Amino acid sequence: MIGKLKVFNSLTRQKEEFKPLTPPHVGMYVCGPTVYSNVHLGNVRTFLSFDVVNRYLRFLGYKVRYVRNITDVGHLSDTGEDKISKKAKLDQLEPMEIVQMYANDFHDVMTLFNAIPPDIEPSAIGHLMEQVEMTKKLIINGYAYESNGSVYFDVEKYHKENDNSYGILSGRKIEDLLSETRDLDGGGDKRSPLDFALWKKAAPEHIMRWKTEWSDGFPGWHLECSVMSTKYLGEEFDIHGGGMDLKFPHHECEIAQNAGSHGHGGAKYWLHTNMLTVNGQKMSKSLGNSFLPRELMSGEHELLERGYSPMTIRFFMMQSHYASTLDFSNDALEAARKGYIRLANGMRLMQEMEWQQDDGKLNEKQVEQIGKMLDNLYHAMNDDFNTALTIGHLFNIVKKINSLHTGQLKFGEVGEELFQRMKETFLGFAEDVLGLKVEADVDYKSLIDTILGEYKDAKFNRDFDRVDKLRAELKAEGIVVKDMKEKIEWAFEE
């Protein structure tokens, strides 16, 4: 390994050296989507950011257990209804149909963007028992109380008895919160407006409900992440990630639940990704400015001039740091598209390029320069996963690749050993770490048509050797040419 990995820890608000609790193992939990609708690009950005974190840790040799949940219950909308059941009612479907539909969509989208799936993808409903258990434990420990069939977390009591630690993550002061809370959804059952639900009694019309000793109800949103991270990663684990907007109250409450039930706050390092913006404003479903991945790819959106491929979008996102906001615009996307083509061409050349001895003599200056460029890739990623800088360094290497390709730089000047290292490192960072791949952005149908045009000309000229050759070459690719009376057709070989 070259240098040390440093991460910006939201908990301490500092960049810290990353030291796993039990190396070489790393436990990472990321808050996944609530599957009540299609994921939008903002969601995608967060998951792609953590995809790179996961990839880089593995690249460095860590054995990562990556857990990312699916929220299928407990997440309430502003009207106080469960998001899933609300959508189910609207579409006249079973809540689980909604869950399945959008979870499938989410997975499809992440696959398109070449994200590595998590090792465990637990769902909230699948862990109801555990949630009930944790709620009981919190009651026993005195940090939760039952009120009218619901169970709430006693924030102030927890705060007093645990070093005033409510607000430790988000930097909020409990007094400020108290003086400014707005009391929504008739929380008359709560002792304090700061308290949050662990278990909620279901209204009669509520479809998703389970029987417990407290009531027919459903679990609170914050609880699932505490339960599932603890179950699969332990009471203490390495990394917890999520979008900035989850920092408060969601993650703050998670810490409180963890500490309240077993004495440990959960993760050692908290990583938060920043928002994707459109014209300077946060992309969100509620603001109505969100883009669906599909819209971006097809270009069917009023703000878009054309469609962009998944890798172009991935590249575009990697060009900024995960903790900075990233603004979406046609110009930025178009620049990314061209930039990505340049990088992809470099990747393609590098994949195919093999060492060859030529008349070049080892050039100290080149060797040093290239060696430094390769080290820089590590330095950039080690610095809190700086993918933007990494890409900058990759482009510098692309110049060298192109020069080798055109012969402006001789292989001999680089030397075999460095060349092999260059190939391995360059492709390692581009493909394995950043998760970029060369996409065949070529319309194979028009390619076939071009070849068939040749075929037709050759036939017209009675150049049957050429005709036979073209037909054989296409057949080798699994395509049969069919000479019809009026035209020439093709089909996949059966």
Next chain:
RNA sequence: GGCGCUAUGGCCGAGCGGCUAGGCAGAGGUCUGCAAAACCUUUUACAGCGGUUCGAAUCCGCUUAGCGCCUCCA
């Protein structure tokens, strides 16, 4: 109102005390049957006003503009 963040060249976007970021766009050149690509060179910067320092996009203060969280949100 509280807490926090950001302002970099035509566009995007790194850097966060001295060392060419990078991409896109623009200009010139090399190469080339043409075109493209590639390579080389090059023009536009650090919101404003003060301060700290031998030296500041980079640290501190103020001003201005914008954003986020505080309420569902990745």
